[in-house]
Amino acid sequence: MAKTRARIRRLLGFAALLGGLAAVASSGPTVLATAEDERYGTFLVDEVGATLYAYAEDEPGAVACTAACATMWPPLLVQGGEPAAGDGLDPDAVGTVRRPDGTIQVAYGGNPLYRSASDRGPGDVSGHDVAEGWHLVDPNGRRIGLDEPPEAAGSAPTAERMRRGERVYLVHCAECHGVQGDERADPRAVTLAGNERAVGNAGRVARQIVRGGGFMPPFGRDLSNDDVAAVATYVRNAWGNDYGEVTTEDVEGVR
Numbered sequence: 001m002a003k004t005r006a007r008i009r010r011l012l013g014f015a016a017l018l019g020g021l022a023a024v025a026s027s028g029p030t031v032l033a034t035a036e037d038e039r040y041g042t043f044l045v046d047e048v049g050a051t052l053y054a055y056a057e058d059e060p061g062a063v064a065c066t067a068a069c070a071t072m073w074p075p076l077l078v079q080g081g082e083p084a085a086g087d088g089l090d091p092d093a094v095g096t097v098r099r100p101d102g103t104i105q106v107a108y109g110g111n112p113l114y115r116s117a118s119d120r121g122p123g124d125v126s127g128h129d130v131a132e133g134w135h136l137v138d139p140n141g142r143r144i145g146l147d148e149p150p151e152a153a154g155s156a157p158t159a160e161r162m163r164r165g166e167r168v169y170l171v172h173c174a175e176c177h178g179v180q181g182d183e184r185a186d187p188r189a190v191t192l193a194g195n196e197r198a199v200g201n202a203g204r205v206a207r208q209i210v211r212g213g214g215f216m217p218p219f220g221r222d223l224s225n226d227d228v229a230a231v232a233t234y235v236r237n238a239w240g241n242d243y244g245e246v247t248t249e250d251v252e253g254v255r
């Protein structure tokens with residue numbers, strides 16, 4: 001049947017694209033896009049509509065899926081210029097990470113992105129939550145089914161807490177994120193003012209400060225748990241942000 005043959009050709013074309021992407025000379029830069037699924041909502045896809053996944057074993061800036069793993073899960077590699085965000089995606093969330101073999105992988109919200117060799121066409125999400133550690137990624141950079149949505153704003157911080165946080169911020173953080181949290185003095189940094197993806201989740205902010213991540217250095221050795229809690233509280237509640245307090249216990253939890 002002509003129709004079936006056309007369909008098979010399309011599927012084969014898709015599989016070839018996935019398998020051979022590293023070898024395909026793409027003319028333009030990689031542009032991330034989104035697709036919808038009834039069960040999972042909006043999630044990231046690549047230019048040909050292939051579903052993109054994050055791997056829970058990856059750390060921001062360091063990929064764990066290499067060798068045989070990368071055959072099953074072909075990394076989305078940078079080709080032909082800086083990767084870009086399509087409609088509905090945050091350009092600040094698009095980043096890159098260097099793989100151990102020297103190739104550069106596209107990341108979103110700190111998550112290096114992969115396709116699944118078992119997906120057969122646009123709309124397939126065969127990898128999601130099936131194999132352990134693989135998740136769809138939403139436009140906020142959250143791994144669907146793994147990362148908690150930002151909690152409802154917690155209790156408002158005291159003025160004293162905010163002052164302490166501001167002192168720590170000006171000494172340790174402003175040089176990269178700007179005094180008003182709206183700069184990227186280090187071009188790889190993110191803005192913090194009005195950036196739900198960066199500061200919406202209390203535990204994730206505390207973890208980022210204590211352990212560092214991607215191109216941000218860790219501050220766990222220089223700062224006490226109280227100072228980390230204060231500065232995390234500050235970045236979540238300064239400049240019009242309103243995400244609630246980070247407690248010293250939250251910080252102890254990520255040490």
Ligand code: HEC
Pocket residue numbers: 060061095109110169172173174175176177186188189190192197198199204205208209213214215216217219231232235
């Ligand atoms: C040397 C530059 C530098 C300094 C100093 C710095 N950061 Fe960052 N920060 C970065 C970069 C770069 C990123 C993006 C991380 C990445 O590469 O994915 C980032 C990301 C973040 C994020 C978002 C993390 C996420 O989950 O997306 C938060 C929150 C943050 N920084 C807070 C702070 C705070 C608070 C301080 C001070 C204690 C600080 N930063 C100091 C460079 C810096």
